[in-house]
Amino acid sequence: MTKILLLSDTHSHIDDTILKYVNQADEVWHAGDIGDLAVTDAIKKLKPLRAVYGNIDDDKARMEFPLNNRFFCENVEVWITHIGGYPGKYNQAIRTEIQQNPPKLFICGHSHILKVQFDKTLNLLHMNPGACGIYGFHQVRTMLRFEIVGDKIQNLEIIEIGKK
Numbered sequence: 001m002t003k004i005l006l007l008s009d010t011h012s013h014i015d016d017t018i019l020k021y022v023n024q025a026d027e028v029w030h031a032g033d034i035g036d037l038a039v040t041d042a043i044k045k046l047k048p049l050r051a052v053y054g055n056i057d058d059d060k061a062r063m064e065f066p067l068n069n070r071f072f073c074e075n076v077e078v079w080i081t082h083i084g085g086y087p088g089k090y091n092q093a094i095r096t097e098i099q100q101n102p103p104k105l106f107i108c109g110h111s112h113i114l115k116v117q118f119d120k121t122l123n124l125l126h127m128n129p130g131a132c133g134i135y136g137f138h139q140v141r142t143m144l145r146f147e148i149v150g151d152k153i154q155n156l157e158i159i160e161i162g163k164k
Contacts, residue, residue, distance in 0.1 A: 002026045006144040008109025009131035012036035017161050022046050031109030032082030034061050054082035075151035077103040084108030087119035112138040134164040
């Protein structure tokens with residue numbers, strides 16, 4: 001079993017509340033718009049991190065993290081990208097690849113809107129954890145946590161950190 005904390009759109013913000021949840025996870029996944037690499041450095045001191053860069057990230061973040069991160073966690077193929085869209089409206093840049101080679105779990109950020117939706121057409125689970133930073137139009141800071149056991153994604157929880 002692997003316990004995952006999924007976050008996005010920190011926009012240079014990290015605090016003790018986020019780090020409390022980092023400590024409870026086995027791995028942390030960041031879906032882009034990191035901002036300052038001090039955010040990912042703080043996470044990496046505590047737990048293994050998988051991340052992608054987002055549209056606000058500078059050349060330092062782009063050198064450290066990829067645009068797309070495809071990997072297996074246990075027996076679940078995962079694809080993380082920052083601007084990915086959602087079922088029925090995937091970003092044009094990834095649309096062909098996701099249709100031809102869909103993962104089991106597709107993760108993106110960017111919208112600052114928490115959304116979890118199953119794509120029946122591609123037989124994949126789409127997750128966007130919303131934004132846990134303090135910058136942007138979102139009102140409530142959010143993250144997701146869940147477990148991967150073999151080929152199953154289970155015990156999904158929404159974490160509301162509170163108003164920004």
